[in-house]
Amino acid sequence: xxxxxxxxxxxxxxxxxxxxxxxxxxxxxxxxxxxxxxxxxxxxxxxxxxxxxxxxxxxxxxxxxxxxxxxxxxxxxxxxxxxxxxxxxxxxxxxxxxxxxxxxxxxxxxxxxxxxxxxxxxxxxxxxxxxxxxxxxxxxxxxxxxxxxxxxxxxxxxxxxxxxxx
Numbered sequence: 001x002x003x004x005x006x007x008x009x010x011x012x013x014x015x016x017x018x019x020x021x022x023x024x025x026x027x028x029x030x031x032x033x034x035x036x037x038x039x040x041x042x043x044x045x046x047x048x049x050x051x052x053x054x055x056x057x058x059x060x061x062x063x064x065x066x067x068x069x070x071x072x073x074x075x076x077x078x079x080x081x082x083x084x085x086x087x088x089x090x091x092x093x094x095x096x097x098x099x100x101x102x103x104x105x106x107x108x109x110x111x112x113x114x115x116x117x118x119x120x121x122x123x124x125x126x127x128x129x130x131x132x133x134x135x136x137x138x139x140x141x142x143x144x145x146x147x148x149x150x151x152x153x154x155x156x157x158x159x160x161x162x163x164x165x166x
Contacts, residue, residue, distance in 0.1 A: 005034060008043045011050035012080075019080050033057075042097050044081070044090040052081035054094040056102065059110070059138075066137045070150055074102045076111040079120070095127060103155040112138065115147040128153040 013027035033041035033055050044052040055078035061069040076098050081090045102109040111129055113120045129151040136150045 008045075008050055009034060009041070012041065012043055012053035015050065015053060015080050015082060019082075030055075040098070040101060042094050042101075044085075044094050046085070051085040052079070052090045052094055054079040054091075054098055056098045062139060065139055068135060068137050070110065070112065070136050070138050073108060073110045074106050076109060076124075092123060092127075095123060099127060099153065099155070107155050109153050109155060110150065111152075112136070112141075112148050112150045114143045114145065115149050116145055121149060121151075124151055124153075
């Protein structure tokens with residue numbers, strides 16, 4: 001991994017540790033996102049400082065998964081922006097970058113969130129995501145309050161979602 005990417009992973013891991021409710025080896029997790037071709041890590045920077053990161057991965061339900069398992073495909077996940085940079089476009093830019101990345105590889109992209117996360121649901125709806133169901137399972141994932149929302153955006157190639165500012 002090149003030096004800049006190494007530094008970006010470290011900075012993103014520090015953000016994850018600061019803002020995520022999930023404890024764990026964040027640097028190792030994010031490093032695997034860079035190394036694995038079925039995962040990706042994106043960072044947002046201002047003056048070379050990492051102010052946010054986002055992740056995506058290809059999901060395939062495990063053999064024997066429940067019948068209501070989320071379908072196989074590319075999933076957006078793990079969007080974190082430092083508090084002082086929120087509501088300034090970093091989350092949207094990171095989401096647009098991930099959608100564009102997936103559009104080079106697939107015709108649809110998936111996303112799920114807690115039904116109470118109105119800001120995230122609104123952001124994704126504005127970028128073309130539509131609710132598919134609230135009755136689905138992702139093994140190992142639970143939603144506070146017990147309700148998750150599974151959404152999908154159909155992609156029509158790289159130009160489906162315009163870059164930020166256009």
